[in-house]
Amino acid sequence: MGDTGAVAKLSDVAARAGVSVSAVSRVLSGDPSARLSEATRERVRKAAGEVGYHPNFAGRALKLARTDVLALIVPDVTNSLFAELTRGVEDEAVARGCVMLLARSEDMQPGGSLFDRLLGEGRVDGIVLQPRDGTDPDELAQSVGERAPLVTIHQPIPGASSVVVPDALAARRATEHLIALGHRRIGFAGGLAGSPTARRRAAGHLDALEEAGLEQDPHLVTWRGYREQDGRASTAELLALPERPTAIVAANVNAAVGVLAQARAQGLAVPEDLSVVAVHDAWTAGHTWPPLTCVRMPLYELGRTAVAALAHVIDGGAIEHRSVEDPEPVLIRRESTAEPRG
Amino acid sequence: MGDTGAVAKLSDVAARAGVSVSAVSRVLSGDPSARLSEATRERVRKAAGEVGYHPNFAGRALKLARTDVLALIVPDVTNSLFAELTRGVEDEAVARGCVMLLARSEDMQPGGSLFDRLLGEGRVDGIVLQPRDGTDPDELAQSVGERAPLVTIHQPIPGASSVVVPDALAARRATEHLIALGHRRIGFAGGLAGSPTARRRAAGHLDALEEAGLEQDPHLVTWRGYREQDGRASTAELLALPERPTAIVAANVNAAVGVLAQARAQGLAVPEDLSVVAVHDAWTAGHTWPPLTCVRMPLYELGRTAVAALAHVIDGGAIEHRSVEDPEPVLIRRESTAEPRG
DNA sequence: GCCGTTTGCGCAAACGATTGATCAGGCGTT
């Protein structure tokens, strides 16, 4: 395609089309205020195609002080929970002409080098960040300072935009499902007590109980965390109660996997002896045994919204806090829930 | 930290230290051939620290024609199989002073925009690519052309370096394990017939059978693919045989999950009625029911080696094809394998 | 046929960092 081995630049196109570099730049960038004859435009486009021209990233970024790169930083890139979020972020980024840079937040200790590398060096225009669970919002806010367009996910921090999903409503739907099946004693395997999402989900769970006029035994609510082993621990705790719950709401799919494992380890059949429903959904939920009943959250839309919010900040807009309400959390009935044993 | 809201540049540091821009550049880049007094160096370093200087990425990239960014392109970033690979790539990239750009290969159809975006625009110095299963090597090679430092993983293509893991040996270890347990009729749930890794693994499996003097019934080898549903299909096929296998080697963890699901669906208990062992290992393998016996592959080292190979190409080295032999594939015994039912 | 306006395009100055070339002194040598 190209004539030489070297990468074509603006001046190559200009030479081939017999016009100046600036003319080429204007044609190719589609500058509407540029006054260029259609004949010239056509010649330039043809020449650009012939030499396989692509604008040099560095030159452009230097001049425009903008890279069109957005970073998405999540605790663990390979966690299936982030699949949809990642797709949403990428789709919206591409729709806005940006490239997405995916990074793990492991190397993200306050003062860590990743932030400096990305923002300090001007590698990215902005960051969508999902803080690791247990991160102190104030500490993080201080570490970020004012220096960067930033949107956090799930956990608002001072001085930055944020986007959340309706955690309370989702947990409420999960609990309502169990109540509708006839369960009366329902355990809650929650996230860390310090986690905002965990608090919201617990609140939604309790709301549903209250609305149904059911007991709110504090022993039935645990705060172990979102990991598989946390789900295990929560379940062990709940099943050790003098009066066992007949169902458990897990605040997260990974924790739910732990709930299933622990139930099995204690010889309980799911859903016959214990119903399990998880907040969140992911492809892994269909591969567990039994497949998990879940409340699907709008994570794809969360990703898209986060990028939109980020773009807003980059364009000089004010900080804002959004919640993704559409589509609503919806229950995906699989095989881990059933009526309590007579 | 910084004095003003704006990002500090070289000239700011120079002004503060009372020296020229070039002096600052030389001090900060640690140029050994630079003749600068220790006093000046110290003043420059102090000034740089005070204003919180970070070299502007675009300016540097433009001048050096190098971005120190490496792209890792995998079929699906959220697949747990890529967790270790990703860590290996990132660790080695960081060790070499590079940033890793993680991307999905979905948008990677030949002629697709991602390649152009990354390489044509000079956003990355090179690419580590794991082609989607079923990709035609020649087509891909043609699409890439000579235009970029590229290292492929698992699947060599013409004109680019490649790194593989000992697939045959891993499959052999899996099959040997089953033979040692006493199995004589062993099914193989393989990848697509067109996939090089699948062929290598199947060959290793057959080698083990041959060495043990066991039958090599072609009906016991299937070629459905690496996905969960492929494992299901393979299993259905194998279990429909007049003489059922007592064990199945799954060519991949995801396929193995499908094997487990299908076995259960047909009322078979694992490992009592059917033993299952998977090539590859991933954290998900410990979360299935029962937890999967696996052959662990050196995927972390694969990632590191791939980046090393890429760096070699970028530095002008010759194309080369490596195999990661250390550490060797090793069997991780979990609960999905047992002696065949007497 | 003269003047003001529009059209079509090129010149040149940034953007920030790197680096070969250059320059001003101080010192030792002849």
Place this chain on the structure above:
DNA sequence: AACGCCTGATCAATCGTTTGCGCAAACGGC
């Protein structure tokens, strides 16, 4: 006293792109 050399630091060109401004030619109205 004139010379060359080494040290310490600056000058200026360069990477590829964008964009405000200037300049000619064409055009229209009187």
